[in-house]
Amino acid sequence: MKVLLRNPRRELDVDGPVRVDTLLRRLEINRESVLVIRSGELVPGDAELGDDDVIEIRPVISGGA
Amino acid sequence: MKCRTCRGPAIIDLKAHNANFCAEHFLAFCREQVARAIKKHRMLGPDERVLVAVSGGKDSLAVWDILLELGYQADGFVIGLGIGEYSETSTGYARAFASERGLTLHETSLRDDHGFDVPTAAEVTRRVPCSACGLSKRHLFDKAAIDGGYDAVATGHNLDDEAAVLFGNTLRWNTEYLGRQRPVLPARDGFPRKIKPLVRLGEREMAAYCVIRGIDYIVEECPMAAGNKHLRYKEALNAIEAESPGSKHAFYHEFLSKAADRFADDAAGAIADGTSELGTCTRCGSPSSNEVCAFCLLVERTADAVPVTLGERRGARR
Numbered sequence A: 001m002k003v004l005l006r007n008p009r010r011e012l013d014v015d016g017p018v019r020v021d022t023l024l025r026r027l028e029i030n031r032e033s034v035l036v037i038r039s040g041e042l043v044p045g046d047a048e049l050g051d052d053d054v055i056e057i058r059p060v061i062s063g064g065a
Numbered sequence B: 001m002k003c004r005t006c007r008g009p010a011i012i013d014l015k016a017h018n019a020n021f022c023a024e025h026f027l028a029f030c031r032e033q034v035a036r037a038i039k040k041h042r043m044l045g046p047d048e049r050v051l052v053a054v055s056g057g058k059d060s061l062a063v064w065d066i067l068l069e070l071g072y073q074a075d076g077f078v079i080g081l082g083i084g085e086y087s088e089t090s091t092g093y094a095r096a097f098a099s100e101r102g103l104t105l106h107e108t109s110l111r112d113d114h115g116f117d118v119p120t121a122a123e124v125t126r127r128v129p130c131s132a133c134g135l136s137k138r139h140l141f142d143k144a145a146i147d148g149g150y151d152a153v154a155t156g157h158n159l160d161d162e163a164a165v166l167f168g169n170t171l172r173w174n175t176e177y178l179g180r181q182r183p184v185l186p187a188r189d190g191f192p193r194k195i196k197p198l199v200r201l202g203e204r205e206m207a208a209y210c211v212i213r214g215i216d217y218i219v220e221e222c223p224m225a226a227g228n229k230h231l232r233y234k235e236a237l238n239a240i241e242a243e244s245p246g247s248k249h250a251f252y253h254e255f256l257s258k259a260a261d262r263f264a265d266d267a268a269g270a271i272a273d274g275t276s277e278l279g280t281c282t283r284c285g286s287p288s289s290n291e292v293c294a295f296c297l298l299v300e301r302t303a304d305a306v307p308v309t310l311g312e313r314r315g316a317r318r
Ligand code: SF4
Pocket: A063, A064, A065, B081, B118, B129, B130, B131, B133, B134, B222, B223, B224, B225
């Protein structure tokens, strides 16, 4: 599957199927600081991502005063 | 994973609330949390007009949307900060949000209306960009609210923002700021009331709210923010939150209920010192303890500066 990451923007290829929370753990991403989005919809931690999915891991933390 | 309300399939899990929700009931949850914050902290009366400080990011667009959903009269105000493409893109999201919904969005541009931008101000003042940026935002939002006859200014500060600020103030025991860190600052001496309706909702919730509502917002980080303290505090708190869900909520809200009052004197003392002879700025008419307010001084100091192009900034400190 294709995984789009941001800040900086980059793309990864990951073999599916894999659970969302497993993928995040593998990428060492804290689930508190991202959302996982598939075709415009949120996917929860226990969802299984398929080999053909295109997903975005969107950071939710912003800086500044 | 099932929705707490309807037992249908859930799309988001909120560990801090020990709950999962479907899209519809997650939106309802967000509105409820905002309604609770408004009521508990007496932020707004039912017929009051509120000006939302909009940036084009998730929090400010979400707070605007939720206030409207809750039936408040809410207009927006956006400032062109002049931070290159980042500012143009984010202002574009604010405009699109307003025009798609037929809302009133007031606009001002630092460069066009005040002769400077954030990168140039940072260079001239030799301070972090967020300092001139924050000063400009506070000044212009306050002034727009007073001039427009609004009852309050609402900002998109969420639980993560407030917990991070509290963390920073606590690390240094900055008692003056601790005494002032409230979800509502009442109107005083020509300043409007300021409210933070999102203090019960975290950053992840606000991003999820926007995705579900189909609100497009700027996902990219402000190029001036990278690596700043605020971000590091948020990361530290999220590391704790991951091990112990609900920590951020407890840290901030228990502070409000159990500790904030203890620092009230420190804050009151500082306000009294700073504003003992509060008059008005001779240039813009805003409340100020000096003849010329800090914003007008910044306008003056940057008037002759060569505009800084992003990426060429030298020697600025963070
Ligand atoms: S991160 Fe700093 S410079 Fe960027 S918009 Fe926020 S306050 Fe302004």
